[in-house]
Amino acid sequence: MNTSTNSDNARWMNPVLGASSVCLFVGAWAILSYARVVQPYFLPTPTAVFKEAIVLVQREHYLGDITASLARVLVAFVLCALSAIPLGLLMGRFKPVAAFVTPFVVFMRYVPISAFIPLLILWTGIGDFQKVIFLWMGTFFFLVALIADAAASVGRELLDTAYTLGAQKRQMVRYVVLPAALPGILDSLRVMMSVGWTYLVLAEIVAAESGIGYVIMESQRFLKTPRVVVGILTVGIIGVGLDYLFRGMRTLFFPWTRPHA
């Protein structure tokens, strides 16, 4: 269709625009810190942060922290996807299921998940298991609602068409609902991945012996501001990478859709 010509023309501009916003940000940071507009304990210079990052990686097993955090997020994310996708599809397609599950799902979505940290520590200790459960709890109830919406929004015409082409009811999810909802599901997964990282740092700040959140918390306690910034940058950069990975998967797996923002 012709409606996409504008964005086609601008496509080469996108990396340039993205890079320039990063430069603008780093530039402002450099000016504020090098010129000592802001004191170094509040805002370290880029050089200090870079040196600190090297120290962390070389002498303090920072890569181990990164791996620990990544593993927690990814395990929780896979569990969350495996549990939320089937339930969400059922909720979206079968009203009794939705009616049965919705009150609890909504309740859990509104309760601030950090309020569960004390309980979870009591129940499951402070190990990796507690982190994974916490992350799962923090993302599952959002993801299930997003997937239910994606499944419910499959147009009635498509279902009717499939019926008149001879589809049996049991074939509907596999041949119509799932393929129609998959791009929306992948978008929801992408969003929930970012939420997962938010909760990860929260979980590691409260109680942990490793992980990026733990490094941030320890550094704040000893006023090692550059390390705090290293931690923040690490999460952000991993996040950007994962986001691009998800976008790439969308164009790879669903060549028939146009990507959303």
Place this chain on the structure above:
Amino acid sequence: MPDSSTNEPSARAVEATDLKQIPFLFVDRISKVYQSRQGPVSALEDFSCSADVGTFLAVVGPSGCGKTSLLRIVAGLMPPTSGKVFVSGKEVQGPGPDRGMVFQSYTSFPWLTVRENVEFGLKLRHVPTETRRSTAQTLISQVGLCGFEDAYPDALSGGMKQRVAIARTLANNPDMLIMDEPFGALDYQTRWAMQELLLSVWEKARKTVLFVTHDIEEALFLADNVIVMTGSPGQVKKKLAIPFERPRIVSLKANSDFVALKSDIMRLVRQEIPDPMVGQA
């Protein structure tokens, strides 16, 4: 709504002799009442019609006269409140591949290519890939979509999407085609071309067609018989046999007999449209 009508051995042996005599499509005194917040709304009332095998029946009528309800009932997508529909001697009890439907809205599955869309019904029934391929290819070329086999619907125009829908429906080799204003969303010239294309495909396949449209000219051009419906609740106002020879080409629309018949039907339909001037004072 699984189709249970096919695996029902003649449970009504008594009626069996009667069923052999009924027309191929037999809509027997159906009514449809919807429950709305304002109370029951009657969409169809005591509506009957029939079509012989291989004929083209068009239904015209004012907006909201229950045309779409009629089609959905014949397709088995919803049950009538009362009355019955028989296709090929069997009572309709749910949707099935023996009655293919083409909708007004574009219903190509966006995640499937043109070829995969056309093969969809065959794939549901696990028809072997090679058979699927060749059936699809024949139909794709019949509707003039050669070269677009691997395109996704998003890249197609409205007319092309409807051609996919027609080919996809025919791939199932249905007993009849049910078409709900399939060209209603297309521009005027595309509509002409699609009408000719539909006729050319129909001449080959000779399926029984039940075709609903707003467009009186379209109904006249395509059909063997035209039913004019009353306003809501829909009833049969008049049934006309359309005498024009086949194959028909677009120039028929300028023929004086055609124009005269068209204006007769327009008058009939006009009587069923509430006067817009009434109630404006």
